[in-house]
Amino acid sequence: GESVGLHLPTLSVQEGDNSIINCAYSNSASDYFIWYKQESGKGPQFIIDIRSNMDKRQGQRVTVLLNKTVKHLSLQIAATQPGDSAVYFCAENPSGQAGTALIFGKGTTLSVSS
Amino acid sequence: DTGVSQDPRHKITKRGQNVTFRCDPISEHNRLYWYRQTLGQGPEFLTYFQNEAQLEKSRLLSDRFSAERPKGSFSTLEIQRTEQGDSAMYLCASRGGGTGVGTEAFFGQGTRLTVV
Numbered sequence: 001g002e003s004v005g006l007h008l009p010t011l012s013v014q015e016g017d018n019s020i021i022n023c024a025y026s027n028s029a030s031d032y033f034i035w036y037k038q039e040s041g042k043g044p045q046f047i048i049d050i051r052s053n054m055d056k057r058q059g060q061r062v063t064v065l066l067n068k069t070v071k072h073l074s075l076q077i078a079a080t081q082p083g084d085s086a087v088y089f090c091a092e093n094p095s096g097q098a099g100t101a102l103i104f105g106k107g108t109t110l111s112v113s114s
Numbered sequence: 115d116t117g118v119s120q121d122p123r124h125k126i127t128k129r130g131q132n133v134t135f136r137c138d139p140i141s142e143h144n145r146l147y148w149y150r151q152t153l154g155q156g157p158e159f160l161t162y163f164q165n166e167a168q169l170e171k172s173r174l175l176s177d178r179f180s181a182e183r184p185k186g187s188f189s190t191l192e193i194q195r196t197e198q199g200d201s202a203m204y205l206c207a208s209r210g211g212g213t214g215v216g217t218e219a220f221f222g223q224g225t226r227l228t229v230v
Contacts, residue, residue, distance in 0.1 A: 032217075042224070043118075046218045089156050107155075
């Protein structure tokens, strides 16, 4: 698998590898985080979310890790497939309040080659 | 299909014209958001409604932009006197009540605006 220590705008992996996409968030008061996947010409699609009282959450082939100490979020994709190729965004709920807008980070373009 | 519908999907307009976009959120969602996304960037927040009340507006929302959600269901975003810099994807998202796991925002497919 390939990991990214700092945010990089692109990540290229081979089919079957594990992918790790990183995101740094800005507001220490944020208590809710989401990862979205966006394919070309489409709106963002929900992947997985996590609250700040958790440090790890798993879904189907995806895991989100939260490190509040350094305000860092990562998305791990197991056995990456060509259909995973897309732009991935992390989003935070900055004030922890239900009504505020999600703030999006810089995206990472994941390219999966077979 | 997320359940959030946007219309039209694409709009080409001449500079100076007015355009209006529509968003139909998931029916039981009381929160509705408009975002703008330019090529290579993440979505940028424009405005937020809770039911029919517009509770938050970004500094990005200039006087030429106006949004409404008259009955707390569908919403419209109007841009007056369009400029080339308005060319972008306009995204609508809806969200149910509460905060935390399981209250994610669902996005529509967006309206791609091109101002020529």
